[in-house]
């Protein structure tokens with residue numbers, strides 16, 4: 044069972060409660076929908092979390108749903124869910140995948156027409172609509188009947204209701220498919236395409252390219268994928284299937300000699316391709332996924348390109364990294380051979396937003412691993428430094444003196460660690476300090492003065508307006524020890540919108556006072572986002588990419604922050620934790 048399967052099950056429970064009594068079960072409905080959201084976006088498989096007894100780490104999953112999940116993973120079913128589902132025909136849940144069908148509408152139609160078969164229910168409803176039998180029903184009518192036909196037609200073309208996938212999730216689905224494709228002897232080369240290759244923060248559907256001289260064999264192998272839900276279409280060079288609760292995978296096949304043009308064409312973005320085509324036309328050339336032709340010479344010679352480098356070179360352009368292909372000036376720079384050298388994962392030299400299990404008695408969640416364990420992991424990643432940023436000691440549970448005592452002890456502890464590791468890796472003593480609604484930091488100056496520096500962030504009162512929030516954040520950042528604003532917009536992808544800030548003011552402030560903005564690599568945060576990173580880079584504001592890890596495995600999520608940085612055109616010199624230790628230590632003391 045994948046996370047998406049489980050998430051769908053939880054959505055079905057919420058739907059069943061809606062059908063039963065929306066008012067009576069309103070809290071359950073919210074809880075189940077929230078848990079489903081969490082699972083849909085979690086980069087770690089539920090089964091893994093369960094094995095490591097970490098189901099408690101899933102945000103938004105309370106104890107009762109957690110107990111049900113444990114039962115599910117142990118026995119394969121949940122008694123409580125079966126009771127909830129017992130009075131509802133299975134066909135209702137099939138219909139819920141179709142755009143425009145909510146639980147009540149699906150239930151009404153299924154029971155009204157006694158549609159028992161989940162396999163044929165979509166076709167049954169279409170037939171009923173075509174025969175005009177839905178129009179006369181109470182609460183429906185002609186317009187609603189026409190709408191049902193349109194929605195079912197869209198569904199047939201592969202459109203489903205599910206939200207865009209978080210990047211690691213799409214990456215996982217694609218990885219499985221790439222491995223499966225490589226089992227086919229006719230497959231010579233494979234690569235992701237589309238938004239996945241451009242490393243966008245969310246992915247609508249997954250696109251994959253294959254180089255092969257025997258496309259028919261490859262396409263057959265593809266549609267035989269054992270985990271598919273259904274085939275949307277199968278053609279001569281392309282096919283589409285649905286997997287894992289309605290996620291679409293498109294496959295494109297070309298012979299190896301045309302693989303470069305195929306990659307280029309379907310990596311997009313659409314805007315990049317449109318502009319590239321205009322540029323090619325101005326040179327008398329016309330582009331396609333097969334190659335390049337002289338314009339107006341339709342029967343003339345088509346030149347193939349086996350690699351993208353050759354394709355771009357034929358247009359007189361530098362090869363453009365996929366993350367930059369959004370038509371925001373990259374083609375002009377490529378013409379002049381002036382594309383920036385983007386940051387790479389291997390440039391990263393440390394991670395500063397790490398929550399260890401050090402007993403700091405925090406206001407929010409603690410990490411799962413000791414500082415020593417996290418240091419060992421940092422070494423294995425090749426880092427030369429790291430910083431611990433547990434949440435500040437809870438202010439409601441401690442007096443100022445107690446907080447100071449805790450931080451004094453921690454300071455000594457970190458000093459010991461530094462002695463022990465004797466410059467093989469450097470440990471910074473940081474903290475993640477809350478910026479209170481009035482802009483003050485959560486703990487007193489004499490406690491903060493014990494730190495090398497502090498990360499500051501907003502964890503409460505998200506509803507403030509732009510001016511209030513800007514004032515709050517800048518006041519927090521103005522403390523001399525406050526050096527980094529963590530997850531600067533507070534958004535959670537698909538779950539919570541960002542709060543607004545006056546970015547012109549924030550950038551100017553950071554530049555003048557040597558403050559950095561974080562790119563939080565946690566896949567549901569990824570803020571600063573790509574667009575704001577680009578602006579920060581233009582203005583010369585320094586950035587820091589951190590994983591916000593609460594456990595060792597999460598330290599591997601750095602690559603997602605690096606993707607955001609690349610999409611924002613960041614170079615190594617824009618990123619503080621890509622700098623050598625001495626430069627960084629200097630920056631901290633500025």
Ligand code: DGT
Pocket residue numbers: 236237238239245246247248249250308309310311312313316
């Ligand atoms: P997504 O899936 O919404 O996250 O975004 P993309 O960029 O992956 O878009 P998608 O899957 O519709 O198409 C993949 C890329 O292929 C897109 O960036 C532009 C390119 N492309 C070139 N020709 C076509 C075409 O005829 N249809 C579509 N849909 N895409 C095309």
Ligand code: CA
Pocket residue numbers: 236237238239247248249250
């Ligand atoms: Ca796509």
Ligand code: CA
Pocket residue numbers: 237248249250293
């Ligand atoms: Ca697609």
Ligand code: ZN
Pocket residue numbers: 396398475591
């Ligand atoms: Zn944190």
